[in-house]
Amino acid sequence: MVAQAVALFPGGAQSKMNLRKSIGVLLQAGLQAAQDTGALPAFEVPADIPVEPGRHAAHGDYGSPVCLGLARVLHQAPIRIAQAVAEHVPAAPFVARVEAVAPGFVNFTLDPAWVAAQVPDILATGERWGSVSEGEGQRVQVEFVSANPTGPMTVHATRNAVIGDVLARVIEAAGYEVQREYYVNDAGSKVRHFGGSILSRYAQLFGADIPFPEQGYPGAYVTEMAQQAADAFGDRYLAMDQAEAVRELGRWGIDQILKGVEEDLALLGIRFDNWFSERSLYESGLFGEMMARLAAGGHIMQRDGATWFMHPDLDKDAVLVRSPQVIDNPEDRPTYLASDIPYLWNKLVVRGFDKAIYVWGADHHGDVPRVKAAAKAVGLDPERIVIILYQMVTLLRGGEEVRMSKSSGEFVTLRDLLAEVGPDPIRFMMLARTVDVTLEFDLDLAVEQSDRNPVFYVKYAHTRIAGVLRHAEEQGWDPESVGDAALLTHPSELDLIRKMLSLPEVITLASTNMAPHHLTSYATELASLFHVFYRDCRIVSNEPGEADLTRARLMLARTAKSVLARVLHLMGMTAPERM
């Protein structure tokens, strides 16, 4: 045993690493030490050591299969390697036992006294508990929602909003500097179609007949907007040139819609640092610069009077950038890709973000290779682009799917959901699945305030602790007193603390995998372990001789409450004192 204490996990606010990684570092040291003493032949210590939480009590708290993989390189039985490593792992204050177990796992058991001693640190760290420094201050941008501003937020866009927002929160907790941006698609033909739709309805109010655009927006909200326009502006748009009226009403309409989107998102607890106009990419001349840059690189081709983008990575020979069907304004008919290229340049070069994260519905998956190819073509590293694709949402009501169709203008909006369900269940339900699966959103379940609804389980644990703390105060206990953590020795107490100690790992996992759904399962597990602790351990005891234990348990309860609040807030949910 190498007599070298390793301060890998200082705990508290200074904690920059998670326990799993610390165990990995210990294993690396053990692998090296075993070679140095000749217990193992020389080989290169792997840079990345797999460590995972033990799934069964017999496996300890963490285990690593690294020696199973080394068996081939070293031409030795994995169990022999594991034994050699286990003997050479340096001592660390948080590890009580290191064992080699057949067929070749190295298992670690945390020291219970160390575990208990972390409680005051976690409590003192408060809402910063769980933060890690993976990001090392890198500046990243998360662009999300970015729904067309031609109609209210749909449930599909709501999933986007929740994923993007929670991702941003998690990435911040992982040590990145994050900007949240909404990309406003205010260029192109849809503004015209939208403006034309409003104008047509508007004209009807004055008894005039302006045909409804073929690709117009039929929803009832358009008619309501026309009424608002009539109230605010009178009939002035009938007097002016029709194309001009379409343009002005289109821009006015977009502003109205965006205001509504901003309000609805605020009710969900989501705000953006920046709203970025697509049109500005054309007005600033950046689009032209990018086209010139692409042309210089031989990536532009003219065909049928249109402009096409070419790149060897594409499965098609070329992708349309700009259409020949230009009328008066040449910027009116760009394609999606056209603005995406200058936008990307703006993010990564002009504004200098280290990474650009996009949250897209899976129906856009076909655009991924194009944007990556465009990045390469203008000389940007495609690794700096991270695109999260999430699958569709289906709504259930009364056990049946609610059919939605944007073309008919009939769809359930975020505003409907907020009125019917409220922000917390929306967020939890939208978050509880991986982005890769179609989300089934059960409206009846979401509104149901019962034990069938998982949303309330976590919040209930928080309020339950709040209730216990209130009770303690009524009994004369000082809720702020710091107890003696060494008295926390019950298995249910230690299980609860170990779960709290693993929050940094969850944040690392969710951030590196861009998988915010891990938070929901963590929150549920943490709540569950509190309930078990509550069942097994009387917190507030007036028995003589149990005053110190009560103080210690009150401290643990407050700590659990703090960590629960931290997780709820990472998910953008409230942590109520009563419910």
Add this chain to the structure above:
RNA sequence: GCCCCUGUAGCUCAGUUGGAUAGAGCACUGGCCUCCGAAGCCAGUGGCCCGCGUUCAAGUCGCGGCAGGGGUACCA
């Protein structure tokens, strides 16, 4: 046709990048409040779409099927 996602318990889903005995909620059955919030806890029933392959080890990787959803460039 081609591309992407999915297929795990009766239902809805996890499964920490290939590890040890595959987990949770709901539903169903039975138990637990004269003491801190029973929106809670405990116990029981029950599962990896099919085939081949890679590997010491496959729910996880590869190939081929089957099934469902999405996309397929002038709407973005």
